[in-house]
Amino acid sequence: MTSTGSINLPAEEKIISSPHSRKIRLQERIAKSLIWFLAVLTIAILAWIVGYLMVKGLRYNNNVPYDVTPYAETRLSLDAFGEDVEDVVFIIHHKTRSEDIPVAGLRKLYNKTRPENWGFYNQQNLRVVPLAYEGAGAFSAAVKDFILTADDLDDYKKNVQEVDSWQDMIEQVGSTAGALGFLPASEAENLPKTVKVLGVRRTSVAVHPSVMEIVDGRMLREITSEDAERLASGEVANWKDVGGIDYPVTLIERTSDGQCLEELQSTKGAMLLCHYGDVEKNGLSILPVKRHETGWNLTWHFIVEAPARSGQWGGISYIIINTFFLILFTVLFSTPVGVMAAIFMVEYAKQGRLMRILRMGTETLAGIPSIVFGLFGFIFFVQILGLGIGFISSTLTVTLMVLPTIIRTSEEALKSVPQSFREGSLALGATKLQTIVKVVLPAASPGILTGIILAVGRTVGETAVLIYTLGSNYDLVSGPSSSARVLSLHLYMLFSEALSFDRTFATGAVLVIIILLTNLSATFVMKRVSKNTGK
């Protein structure tokens, strides 16, 4: 027997208790579980909000409409055009971030008179440089046929750069940013790393018009790419299984003689997977297909590239820099003023009625909605002082907005410095100013720093003030009167002008990360400061 086992405890220890103590114990338990429940709930909600924002910000996850099915084909067969020529491969510069593109898009890139931009397809602000090789006879003619309609030919010549050989084509595409060219499939072996193949999506789901009829107020508007595959493999036998009307699906094989088209036109519920060229030539009804796309939303490119087209393309680098400028200048303007005001209020002013009013005033100002400050800034700085909508007006307005916060926190920090520090310093023969600068301010610095961090947080999150005073230019700030955007404002614009939800969330994620970094660095700095002051 072990020693613990040998201790002879009575089987049932009688606990001295009373109804009252049991009641109190019960109350205690209920209160404790309630507190736990609320705490866990709060933490869960917070985690969910931050998690949701971060996930939406980091990854996009969308159904994107496409005219054509998602089968990205690297080789484009030209047999739809009735000529017996080699398949074609489209190549692009390796830094162009497109993987595949619908045929219709490809045609636009080649025959616009005005240079087209990759941004329309991949949000990368990059001009398209289409290249062509004239001297290859039938092949080039066929490609031209394919990417041009007959009357576009003059425009095509204006827009397209000629190259001298296929080898030259590869070299040119590899060395020109935004370049787009084509090669016969046989030339596309062992391409250099500076060149990559652009997939072309051109398989369309052509259907008999009956499939898209409105029945009982319901209509099949589009299908997902998964449904398209299931339809094509015969897995789905009835249109109602993919959300359409109650017709059986009739799959039609594509033939080269055009027989299939007649069949498609005459069979109710018929479906034909065909090439985009067929659709365009014969005016077929096609069923739009949506593709599910996921990927990184917040990419390195998004952070380092300059914004373009109201923020739809490019990244947010300028906007991040503008945000840091705004923070920097706001802190530069507001900290000295605010800290000195707090020093006056704590160390010099007589604590009387005037101080009470002043204190109440700062508290009220700290609670005023920022849009009111925005209004004031617009009237006073923009209009009356004539500074115009721009960086200086907005910085001054935000400075006014954060001043009460800095004053209040600095005041509290100064008040919390023990009187004995001041006495000790004065008793050594130091003057009041020496005492404040050398003893009181260092001792109060963690608290003052907290106020500055709070001010930075408010500045980063500020939108209302900036709508009135900063404008909406998405360029880099170039001077005191230049209009600009900061992150919160950019987020607001992207959202309110419905430019891009993905980019709104990515911008939001950057904001969350900046706030997080600010707080972390504040904790770090405060630890360092406290270490030096020995607390």
Place this chain on the structure above:
Amino acid sequence: MAVENKINVNDLNLHYGDFQALYDINIGIKEKEVTALIGPSGCGKSTFLRTLNRMNDLIDIVKIDGDIHYDDKNIYSQWDVIELRKKVGMVFQKPNPFPMSIYDNIAYGPRTHGVKNKSILTDIVERSLEQASLWDEVKDRLHKPALGLSGGQQQRLCIARVLAVEPDVVLMDEPTSALDPISTSRIEDLIDELKKSYTIVIVTHNMQQAGRISDKTAFFLHGKIEEFGPTDEIFFNPASPKTEEYISGKFG
């Protein structure tokens, strides 16, 4: 007389607003002696002590009548307050080292008075800490925060900080009341040592302490000096019955 009066107080009256805290104080404090101020709480001894280096100036409502002379010059009209506080240093009830390193604490005073030379500062720091018998304990961690020291060490640091500005008089306001007995006895030894070169005025609640360390004792009661004289006489042969009652522990 062999020793001159370092500080002379004549007819000092002090008011906090409407409340009179000190009545007609007359006292002469001799050079290189320890003068203890004793008395029950609220009797005005700390207020009196703080008047000697004009710390009461910090309180707006204080009104002072009468003359205080330090080195035969009036501290209100003939001494600049900064110079006065340099000469008449003060150690407080609670150790109040600044939130900086030990070195910076000691160097604070000399620096504020314009000493910039590093080697001079280092000499001052070492000398002051040695005088306060703290050098051996802290010499290896001069650049560590002063607030990491124990209470007794902190108080000796505060004494060293006062000594660093080379004062003449050191005022001590119950310097051991927040300390344990061992730290207290170390401070008492230190005071004994310091009186060779400094004039010391010490407020204390501890009768035995006054008996042990002081040459003269002043007994304060209700804002007046009830009795002032050599410590032995006050303790063994008090003139006033109230002094006797207080010393024998009947009130206070």
